[in-house]
Every structure is written in C-alpha cells, then in structure tokens.
Amino acid sequence: MFVAQEFDENKPYTYQNKITLCIDSLSADEVFGHTVVAGNARPFRGAYTRSGSGYQLTGAEPGDDRYDGVFRFWTAEDGKLTGTWKANDNSLAVVERSYELEKRVFSYNPNLALPSSVGWDMLYDAANELAGEGEFLTEAVTQFNPSAQELRSADIENMYRGDLEVMRNSIYARHGYSFKNRKMRYVFDQVDWYMPVSADIRMNLTALEKRNIDLIKRYEEHAEQYYDSFGR
Amino acid sequence: MKAPSFRSGSGRLAGVVLLAAYAGFCWLMWGISMQYTGLDPDAAFLRIKQDYTGMLHYRIAFFIHAFASLLALPAGFTQFSASFRRRWPQAHRRLGYVYIAGILLLAGPTGFVLAVYANGGWSSQLAFVLLAAGWWYFTWQALRAARRRQWRLHRDWMYRSFALTLSAITLRAWKYGLVALFHPPPMDVYRLVAWLGWTVNLLAAEAILLYRYYPNRIPQFLLHAPLSPRPGRRSTLRVQPAPDAVPDER
Numbered sequence: 435m436f437v438a439q440e441f442d443e444n445k446p447y448t449y450q451n452k453i454t455l456c457i458d459s460l461s462a463d464e465v466f467g468h469t470v471v472a473g474n475a476r477p478f479r480g481a482y483t484r485s486g487s488g489y490q491l492t493g494a495e496p497g498d499d500r501y502d503g504v505f506r507f508w509t510a511e512d513g514k515l516t517g518t519w520k521a522n523d524n525s526l527a528v529v530e531r532s533y534e535l536e537k538r539v540f541s542y543n544p545n546l547a548l549p550s551s552v553g554w555d556m557l558y559d560a561a562n563e564l565a566g567e568g569e570f571l572t573e574a575v576t577q578f579n580p581s582a583q584e585l586r587s588a589d590i591e592n593m594y595r596g597d598l599e600v601m602r603n604s605i606y607a608r609h610g611y612s613f614k615n616r617k618m619r620y621v622f623d624q625v626d627w628y629m630p631v632s633a634d635i636r637m638n639l640t641a642l643e644k645r646n647i648d649l650i651k652r653y654e655e656h657a658e659q660y661y662d663s664f665g666r
Numbered sequence: 667m668k669a670p671s672f673r674s675g676s677g678r679l680a681g682v683v684l685l686a687a688y689a690g691f692c693w694l695m696w697g698i699s700m701q702y703t704g705l706d707p708d709a710a711f712l713r714i715k716q717d718y719t720g721m722l723h724y725r726i727a728f729f730i731h732a733f734a735s736l737l738a739l740p741a742g743f744t745q746f747s748a749s750f751r752r753r754w755p756q757a758h759r760r761l762g763y764v765y766i767a768g769i770l771l772l773a774g775p776t777g778f779v780l781a782v783y784a785n786g787g788w789s790s791q792l793a794f795v796l797l798a799a800g801w802w803y804f805t806w807q808a809l810r811a812a813r814r815r816q817w818r819l820h821r822d823w824m825y826r827s828f829a830l831t832l833s834a835i836t837l838r839a840w841k842y843g844l845v846a847l848f849h850p851p852p853m854d855v856y857r858l859v860a861w862l863g864w865t866v867n868l869l870a871a872e873a874i875l876l877y878r879y880y881p882n883r884i885p886q887f888l889l890h891a892p893l894s895p896r897p898g899r900r901s902t903l904r905v906q907p908a909p910d911a912v913p914d915e916r
Contacts, residue, residue, distance in 0.1 A: 592853035
C-alpha cells in the first residue's frame with residue numbers, strides 16, 4: 435500500500451492506494467523502473483548504492499506529469515522494500531507517501547474469485563439522493579466469475595447496477611488493471627489477489643471476457659437509464 | 667376516465683386534474699415510443715432483448731407495437747365523455763374506429779408476440795399473454811356490441827378494454843413507485859408489475875361497472891371517501907329545478 439504521510443485534509447485525497455513498484459533494469463550505476471498506482475503508470479530513473487545487506491535506491495519520475503515525484507527506497511535481503519515518495523508539486527492533496535512492499539510475481543488467473551466480503555462494500559461516490567443513502571453491493575456480486583464462465587441474460591437480469599459494475603470490473607482486476615476510477619479502486623484494493631500492474635489491459639482480454647463485458651454493460655446501462663425512471 | 671360523472675364543483679376539478687394527469691402520462695408514453703423512431707434493434711429497452719432481437723418477427727412486432735399502441739391513447743380524452751358523445755357523435759365513432767383498429771389489427775396481436783418473449787420467465791410471460799389476449803377480446807366484444815347498437819354493453823366492454831390500455835401507464839407507474847420506495851432487484855419488480863399493471867385496473871373497471879348497476883350495494887363508507895362518485899349524481903339527464911327552487915340571487 436502507498437500510504438499518505440503528508441496531505442491536505444481539505445482536498446479530496448485518498449489515504450492509501452495499492453502500488454506496484456518494478457525495477458526493470460540496472461546498469462553499473464543507474465536504475466530504471468516503473469510504478470503503477472491509481473491508474474497511473476510512470477517510469478523512474480535514478481541511482482543505487484549498496485547499503486548493509488541490501489540496497490538503497492532513488493528514482494525520479496520524468497516530471498512532465500502533475501503527479502510526478504521522487505522515490506527513495508531500501509531493499510532488504512528478504513525481498514522486502516520500504517520507502518517514501520515526495521511529490522514535485524507541493525500543492526497536491528498528498529505530497530508525501532510511504533510504502534512497505536512484498537516481493538510478488540504477477541500472473542493472470544481467470545479462476546480468482548472475489549471474496550464474499552465484497553458483498554458488503556459500499557460504493558464510493560454513489561450516494562442516492564432520492565433515498566438519502568449510499569449504494570451498497572450485495573452478495574450477488576460474488577455469484578459469478580465472468581472471466582471463467584459464459585454469462586447468460588437470465589443470470590444477471592435481476593442484479594443491481596452496482597453489483598454488475600463490480601462484477602464487470604473484476605475482469606479487469608484479474609488482468610492487473612490499475613483503476614483510475616476511485617469507486618472501483620476502493621473495492622479492488624481490498625482484494626488480496628489484486629495486483630495493479632498496468633494502466634491498459636484491453637489487449638489481454640479473452641474472447642469470453644469480451645462477450646461477458648458486452649452483456650454486463652448492456653444491463654448496467656439499462657439499469658442506469660431506466661431502473662428508477664418511468665419506463666421499463 | 668370518470669371525468670364526465672363529476673358534476674359538482676369539486677368533482678369537476680377532480681375531473682380536470684385526472685385529465686391533466688392523463689395528458690401528462692400520454693406525453694411520457696409518446697417520449698418512450700419516440701426512442702424507437704430509428705428502428706434501431708439495439709435501442710433503449712431492446713439493449714437487453716438481444717436474445718430475441720435477432721428474430722425478424724420479434725423486431726417487426728416490437729416496432730409496430732411501439733407506435734401503434736399510441737393510437738389507443740387519444741380515446742381517453744374523448745370517448746368516455748357523455749357531452750362529447752352527445753355533441754359530436756360522428757367524432758366519437760371515428761375516434762372509436764381508430765382505437766379499435768389500432769388494437770385489433772396492430773397493437774394487440776403484436777403485444778401477444780412480445781408477451782411470449784417477455785423478460786422475467788414464465789410468470790411475467792403469462793401475465794403479458796393474458797393482458798394481450800384480454801385487451802384484444804374486450805375490444806372485439808366492444809366493437810360487436812356497438813355494431814349491434816347495444817350501447818350499454820358497448821360501454822361495459824370499453825371500460826374493460828380501456829382499463830387494459832391504461833396498463834401501459836399504470837405498469838410503469840407501479841414500477842416507478844415500487845423502486846422509489848423499496849429498491850427491489852430489477853427483475854423482481856418487473857415480474858411484479860407485469861401482474862399489478864393490469865389486474866388492478868381491471869378490478870377497478872369491474873368495481874365501477876358494479877356500482878353502475880347496483881349503486882345501493884356499495885358500502886356507505888366507500889361512497890363518502892373523497893373522489894368516489896356519489897349516488898344521485900349518475901343521471902346523464904339534467905333535471906331542471908322547479909321554479910320555486912331557483913335561488914333569489916339569480
């Protein structure tokens with residue numbers, strides 16, 4: 435997790451996001467890597483030195499993105515990595531974050547299921563003005579795995595819009611998609627197997643997943659437009 | 667429409683309000699139909715009918731139904747008004763033929779086809795099949811009665827026919843209300859309104875007819891409820907008051 439240390443409470447900040455930090459290559463005195471967090475994949479480049487039994491590294495992002503900054507981190511022998519990140523722009527909502535990361539290998543597995551706890555999540559930014567309450571997910575959200583089984587209309591026609599949206603996005607999550615959209619990010623960041631590794635995974639979708647995405651999307655849009663309106 | 671039988675001041679107001687509400691709902695129905703003017707088999711409701719929109723007969727039935735059903739709505743403004751019938755009998759007859767032909771030849775049979783493929787499984791399919799069959803049958807009986815000049819029978823069947831016509835509006839109103847109050851899952855609410863949408867209307871029509879035939883059998887508390895028709899105000903003949911009953915002010 436990429437945890438806020440210094441932040442402006444008056445701005446809409448996110449306390450913590452899942453981050454993936456990847457060291458891509460090392461030359462004699464330079465390190466090249468990239469990070470993926472909150473839908474933002476950014477390269478960094480810097481220097482490294484031996485420090486005790488591990489290494490100490492610094493990596494600066496290119497600086498042409500509003501959210502660029504500088505990473506400073508240490509690796510230990512057990513593969514653990516700890517460090518900080520400081521934003522270049524001091525007017526951002528969060529200007530400093532820290533992280534403690536485990537070594538982990540990403541691999542796509544279509545059979546990963548959402549934990550049942552997701553069925554109790556409340557969706558961010560989905561307040562229902564009419565009822566004066568937020569939108570909660572239901573246990574139906576974990577009923578099907580759209581990466582592993584072909585969905586039929588009858589399977590999903592009785593599902594709420596929020597459940598449909600999370601179910602559809604679980605496909606992207608399995609491929610390691612890093613969500614820019616807070617509503618989905620907050621749901622999937624809580625899932626153990628979820629590892630954000632890319633800001634665009636459209637090329638990796640299987641034919642089955644594409645068919646299911648199209649079907650779910652139809653019901654989502656229908657629910658969005660017609661569920662609480664005068665019509666069908 | 668009960669508007670014509672509201673003759674008192676507050677009753678007349680209630681009639682105007684009902685007609686205005688009906689006009690508003692007709693406008694909404696017009697808007698719903700206009701979503702399909704492009705004949706796009708992937709528009710609006712059809713987005714979730716993709717299992718059936720591949721079939722030519724379903725598409726033909728859907729688009730005919732979406733537009734021809736509108737022919738049944740104008741009848742609500744005119745056909746149940748006694749003064750309209752008295753003043754413009756020819757217009758009553760012409761509008762009546764538009765209503766009847768629209769249902770018997772176009773909207774009714776196509777509604778039956780759509781009912782067979784309704785979302786929600788056997789329960790809602792049965793509800794919509796009965797609705798389509800009843801709509802056609804009541805309208806057909808109303809036509810037969812009119813051609814035999816059996817006006818009272820014609821009126822009775824038309825009450826039933828129009829009760830089912832109104833289901834286009836009441837079904838959607840039920841859905842709107844149930845969703846606003848209880849947030850049920852989408853297909854549960856659909857199965858529910860498939861039945862509520864027309865059965866309640868038909869019961870109301872039968873209740874009105876019962877009252878017409880047996881006004882004295884209606885429990886008293888119902889008659890004193892607001893908006894309920896009052897005994898003694900049913901006659902379409904205007905009884906002139908006796909000269910000595912005319913108030914001095916006039």
